[in-house]
Amino acid sequence: MAAPSTDLSAALVLAAPAIADWLVVLPVVLMIGVGALLMMVRKSVRLHGTIAISGLVLLVLLDAALLMRVSIQGPVTMVMGRWLPPFGIAFTADLFGSLMALVSAVVALAAGVFALRDIDAAGRRYGFFPFLMLLMAGVSGAFLTGDIFNLYVWFEVLLISSFGLLILGSEPEQIDGALKYAVLNLIGTTLFLIAVGYLYAIFGTLNMADIAGKASGFRETAPLVTLTALFILAFAMKAAAFPVNFWLPASYHTPRIVVSALFGGLLTKVGIYALIRVTVMLFPVEREELSFVVAISAALTMVIGALGALAQNDLRRLVGYVVIVGIGNMLAGVAIGTPAAVSGSILYALHSVVTMTALYLMAGEAARLGGAWTLSALGGLYRRAPGFSAASLALFLAAAGLPPLSGLWPKLVLLKASLDIGAWWLAAAILLSAFIVTMALARVFLLAYWRPRSEPVLEMVPELVTAIDWRIAWPLGCLTALSIFFGLFPETVLDLSQRAAAGLAEPSAYIGSVFPGGAAP
C-alpha cells in the first residue's frame, strides 16, 4: 500500500471501444430505439407495420454480421461506460449467444410479417408492435449480455413486454391465462434474483467471465451446489420444465396466435439458454452433482409433455405441449453435460425456435381456413389448401423428429450422447416422447387435413377462404424452408453448435475476450 504518484482514476477506464465492437450492443440499441419510435407514432397505426418490419430486417442483418464476426474471430466484448470489466457491465457475444440471437431475430421477423395480417388496427393501437420490439430487445439482451445481473434485467424487460402482448385484446380468457402466467413467471424471476444475490455474496462479482474464472477457487468453501440448484430451479421455471411447467399450458393458447408463436419459439428458449450458460459454463462441477435430478426432470418433462399433446383437442394447446417436449429434450442435454450433449441441446434449441413458431403460425392459419380450433371440428384442409397442407406436414415431421427434417439431428446427437454415458433410460424417454408426439401430430394431420369435412361445420364458416395471403405464405413458407434446409444440410449448423458447446465447456476464449490482459484481478 505504498502511496502511488500516478493518477489512479486513469487506470480504471479503458480506451474507447473500436467501432466494430459496437456491433455487440447494436441489436439491443436498435430494438429499444425502434420501440421508442413506435411509441412516439402510436397514434398513426398505419406506420407501425412498416417501421417494425424494417427494424426487424435490420436486426436480422446485425445479428448475422455479429455471428459472422464471432465465428471468425471468437467472442467479442464491449464494456459499458469504459469501466474495466469486473466493475462495468460487459456485453459479450460468443457463438452460442449470437447463434440464438440470429435465429430469434429471423423468427421475430417472420412473426412480424404474419402479424401484418393477424393483428388488426385495434391490436396495433394496443401497442402490438412496440411490445414486439421491446420483447426482442429483452431477448437479444439476454443472449448477448456477459453480466449475470444484467441478464436478470433483460429477463424482466422481456417479461413485462410479454405481459403486454399476452393480454392484447383483454378478453376474459386472456386475463385468466395472463394472471397465472404473470404470477408464476414473476416468482421464477424472483428466484433468479435470489440466486444472483447469493452468487454476489459468494463471489463479490457479477461478471460471468470473472465468475467462470474464479469458481474453482470457491469450490471448497462456498455452497455452490445449493446455488446451482437455485439457478436450475429458477431457469427451469422460465423454461417450463416438468414440476414447474403448469403455467405454459394454462396461458400459451389464450393470446393472438402470433403472440403464442413468439412465446413458444422464444421465451422458453431464453430460459434454456440461461440454464446452459450458468450450469455448463459457470458451474460445470456442480452441474455434474445435480445431473441425476435434472435428468429425471428432463425425462418426465418429455413424457408428460408428449402425453399432454396426445390428450388435447385444441390445436393451440396441443402445440403448447409439443413445446414442453422440446424443453425436456434440451434439458436432457444439460443433464448429460458432455460437450456433445450440450451441442445437441443448442442444436435442439435452434431447431425448436424455428419449428415451434412455425407450428403455432400453422395452427392459426389452419383455424382461419377451417373455422375452428378443435380437432373435433376441423377437417378437409388438405382439399382446400394443398400447398399449406404440405408445409404443415413437413413441420409436423420436423417437430416429431423424423427424417429428413430438422428435428432429426438434435435428437440423434442427444441419443448418442445419452447412450455414450450409459443413460439408456434417458435415451428411451427421448424415443418414447418422440413416438407419442409423432402419433399426436399424425392424428392432427389425419383429422384436420385428410378427414372429409362434416357438413354442419361447413356452414359455420361464412365465406370459404381458399387463397392464402402473402403475409401468411411468406413467413410460414420461409420457416418451413429453413427447417427443411437445416434437415437436409445440417453440416454448417452442426459444426457451429459443436463449436459453441466447446466454447462453453472451455470458456478460456470467453474469459480472454472480457479480460484481454490476462486473468481477472
Add this chain to the structure above:
Amino acid sequence: METPFAILIGLFFAAAIYLMLSKHTVRILLGIVLLGNAVNLLLFTTGRLTREVPPIIPNGMDALPAGAANPLPQALILTAIVISFSFFAFLLVLTYRAYQELGTDNTDEMRLAEPRDEERPPMGY
C-alpha cells in the same frame, strides 16, 4: 449484524410463501410484495453489513480499506425495487380486471382458459 438480518429475511420469506400458497389472488399478491422485499433485504445483506466505514479510497491508497461498506448492492436493490414495483402495479390492475371479468378471486374457480369439462379429441376417424 448479518445474523439478525438473516433471521428477518427468513421471516419475510416464510410469510411470503405462506401468503402465496393461498387460493385467493389478493393474498397471492401480498405474498409477492413481501417476497420482493425479502429479496431486497437479501441483496442488501449480501454486500455484508458494516458501520461507519464509507466506501471511499483514502488519499494515498489504491484499494478500499478493509471492512468498508460495499456500495454495489444498493445499485442492485434500486433496480430490483423499480422492477418489482412496476410489476406489482401491473399485477394489481390485472388482478382487479380478473376479478371484474371472471367474477371471482379464487384461483380454483378461474377455469376459463382451461375448462374443467374440456372436450376430448376424437377417438376415431
